[in-house]
Amino acid sequence: MSGKHAIQLSQAEIREQRLNLLYKILPILSVLLLIGLWLYASRGYNPKVGSGFPTPAAVWDRTVRLFTAPVKKRSLIMHALVSLRRIGIALAFDWTFGIVFGIIIGWYAKPRAFFSPMFDAFRAVPPLAWIPLITLWFGIGEFPKILIVIFGSLASIVVNVKAGLSTVDRMYLDVGTVFNASPMQTLIKIAIPSSLDAIFAGVRTSTSAAWMVVLAAEMLGADAGVGFLISRGMDSIDMPLVLTGMIAIGIVGAILAILTQLVERLICPWTRKSK
Amino acid sequence: MSDPTTVMTNEERVVYMQQKRKQTQIRDTMLAIAGVLSFLLIWEAVVMSGWVDSKKLCSVLEVFRLFIVKFTDINPDGAVLLVNVWSSLLIALSGFGLAIVIGIPLGWLMGWYRGFDAFMRPIFEIIRPIPPVSWIPLSIVWMGIGLKAKSFIVFFAAFVPCLINSYTGIRQTKEVLKNVGKTFGASNFTIFWKVGIPSSLTMAFAGIKVAIGNAWATLVAAEMLAASSGLGYMILMGRSYGRVDLVILGIVVIGALGVLISLLITRAETYLMRWKKV
Numbered sequence: 099m100s101g102k103h104a105i106q107l108s109q110a111e112i113r114e115q116r117l118n119l120l121y122k123i124l125p126i127l128s129v130l131l132l133i134g135l136w137l138y139a140s141r142g143y144n145p146k147v148g149s150g151f152p153t154p155a156a157v158w159d160r161t162v163r164l165f166t167a168p169v170k171k172r173s174l175i176m177h178a179l180v181s182l183r184r185i186g187i188a189l190a191f192d193w194t195f196g197i198v199f200g201i202i203i204g205w206y207a208k209p210r211a212f213f214s215p216m217f218d219a220f221r222a223v224p225p226l227a228w229i230p231l232i233t234l235w236f237g238i239g240e241f242p243k244i245l246i247v248i249f250g251s252l253a254s255i256v257v258n259v260k261a262g263l264s265t266v267d268r269m270y271l272d273v274g275t276v277f278n279a280s281p282m283q284t285l286i287k288i289a290i291p292s293s294l295d296a297i298f299a300g301v302r303t304s305t306s307a308a309w310m311v312v313l314a315a316e317m318l319g320a321d322a323g324v325g326f327l328i329s330r331g332m333d334s335i336d337m338p339l340v341l342t343g344m345i346a347i348g349i350v351g352a353i354l355a356i357l358t359q360l361v362e363r364l365i366c367p368w369t370r371k372s373k
Numbered sequence: 374m375s376d377p378t379t380v381m382t383n384e385e386r387v388v389y390m391q392q393k394r395k396q397t398q399i400r401d402t403m404l405a406i407a408g409v410l411s412f413l414l415i416w417e418a419v420v421m422s423g424w425v426d427s428k429k430l431c432s433v434l435e436v437f438r439l440f441i442v443k444f445t446d447i448n449p450d451g452a453v454l455l456v457n458v459w460s461s462l463l464i465a466l467s468g469f470g471l472a473i474v475i476g477i478p479l480g481w482l483m484g485w486y487r488g489f490d491a492f493m494r495p496i497f498e499i500i501r502p503i504p505p506v507s508w509i510p511l512s513i514v515w516m517g518i519g520l521k522a523k524s525f526i527v528f529f530a531a532f533v534p535c536l537i538n539s540y541t542g543i544r545q546t547k548e549v550l551k552n553v554g555k556t557f558g559a560s561n562f563t564i565f566w567k568v569g570i571p572s573s574l575t576m577a578f579a580g581i582k583v584a585i586g587n588a589w590a591t592l593v594a595a596e597m598l599a600a601s602s603g604l605g606y607m608i609l610m611g612r613s614y615g616r617v618d619l620v621i622l623g624i625v626v627i628g629a630l631g632v633l634i635s636l637l638i639t640r641a642e643t644y645l646m647r648w649k650k651v
Contacts, residue, residue: 117488124491132496151514211401212408222628224590226597227605230612231620235429310504314594317506325507332510340510348503355502 152338157345160338169330172322174342178350181316181323184240185308188247192304196252197297200259204293205285210264217256225250225311229318243315250311255300262296263289298362305358309351324350431618436625439618450610450619452602458630461592461603464520465634468527469588476532476584477577480539484573485565497536505530505587506594513598523595530591531584538580542573575649578642585638589631604630 107115133154140153152160164174172180203210203217228249236242266289274284290297316325324347331339381389413433419425420432443454450457483490483497508526516522546569554564596605604627611619 121487121491124488125495128492128495129499132499151511207397207401208404211404215405215409216412218632219628222632223624224593224627224631226590226593227608227624227627229597230608231617231624234612234615234617234620310506313504314506317509317594318597328507328510332513337511337514344503344507344511347507348499351502351504 152341156338157341160336161342161345164327164339164342169327169339174327174346177322177324177327178346181309181312181325182350184244184323185247185251185305185312188244188251188312189305189308191248192252192255192308193301196255196300196304197259200256200297200300201263201285201290203256204260204263205289210260217253221253221257225307226314226318229315233319238319243312243320246315247308247312251304251308254307255297255304258296258300258303259293262293262300265296266292294366295362295368298358298366302355302358302362305354306351309347309354313347428615429617431621435618436621439622440626443622450602450607452607454607454626457602457604457607458626461596461605461627462630464523464595464603465527465585465588465592467520468524468592469531469585471524471528472531472535472584472588473581475528476535477539477580480536480577480580481543481565481570481573483536484540484543485569501533505591509595509598518600523592523600526595527588527592531588534580534583534587535577536580538583539573539577542576542580543569545576546572574646578638578646581642582635582638585634586631589627589634593627 136151136154140151140156143151143153143156161174168176203213225246229246232242232246232249236245270288270292271284274288279287312323313325313328316323317329320326320329324343327343327346328340331337331341331343416430416433420427420430440454445453447453452460479493483493505526508529509522512522512525516525550568550572551564554568559567592603593605593608596603597609600606604623608620608623608627611617611623
């Protein structure tokens, strides 16, 4: 910018440039600090006994070893896919049933009055508290795990859809009345499109909630999945495995968040806020 | 049209609308009661018809009876109900309190000072996507299975929404308000303190509400994986002894306490935000 012409910069501009440089350096410094902290925390690590906090190198080795010597015949990717399949099925149900149910109780007053107390009670219970009851009912197979994920992520989408539909701008509805729209047209052509962003907020929160719940469900009893890797690491005092699991969960969670955001931008581009 | 309001005087119209609103209110309350009652009746009917194994579902009355008995009876999990409630509350509130005390000021600082934001943001972004539940094994290794480890996990769950909301809240401070401060010669810190923080409080409270939900949900997981008392532990013990009434009671108590806590927070919010006109 200022390289071509040797323009005399004012005092404030020089200061601004220096600050900008500082803002670029600071993030790098903080990441370095984080790595330094990790190294410091792991200085007493003894790989033979497995005591203490594992070093980054040990975690890396363990991650590589997870591919060559899989746990329960599944590599890291396969474990992640098992977990993803579980939340995939659960979310498919959430997004169909949850959106329909949310629309019904958000739009029609009578069902709302009828179902609201029960739904609020259901929502008040933390998803993980259902785990003992569900395992009591359905054992520990694949279905109860998916059911737990559904229980854990259904509320967030229903709440969002309901909120979106019960707060449609009065003016849009009046426009519909003026143009003589039938009740069904008002719902499908006005109310649902105008609450699409709320619905998508529900899709996003339900995805991240599902990812968290599947992890907890797997930690409490499973033989595959990333949550299982963590609890396996904990049981066999294999801390590097625990950290590998945590990092994998973090990465997959971040990817899911980015994906849902991309889809949201594709389907309802007007929600992107101009800064 | 058949709308009767067209042939009325104004006074009549007001009375008519009030009546109509009252009727809707009554109808909604009746529907709500009907909904809950029909749920409970179906539950009872399923139990009585012997459709499901009595080990898998017990009657509503039995849960209620256990609720009363559990105040004095320590079987089968080794603590009376209030002791379990107390130990859960202690963990939830200590982790949650810490999250508010650390998370919200941190969000304010990150939202206001660009340098601090540039420094803290990468650390935060690295830690954020890791679900709090997955910290459980590590925190057990670091701190054992006592109160400290569990409140650490709860802290993690509550910390993120506190920080994000106070950050976004202070970022949304109106430029006009900041400029007024500048015009009157306030220093950057004074503007931060007297303009930025008050205007971010609404968002911060929304974050606190999300945080308490998260904290309460994570608590159950923490207590299931490592505890010797608490509501999560009680549910898990009910599961191991095959006592379905205990499991259902635990779920109901956890849900009810969660509602109670968020009600208290809403109260605190309306009290603290009373200076703000709607």
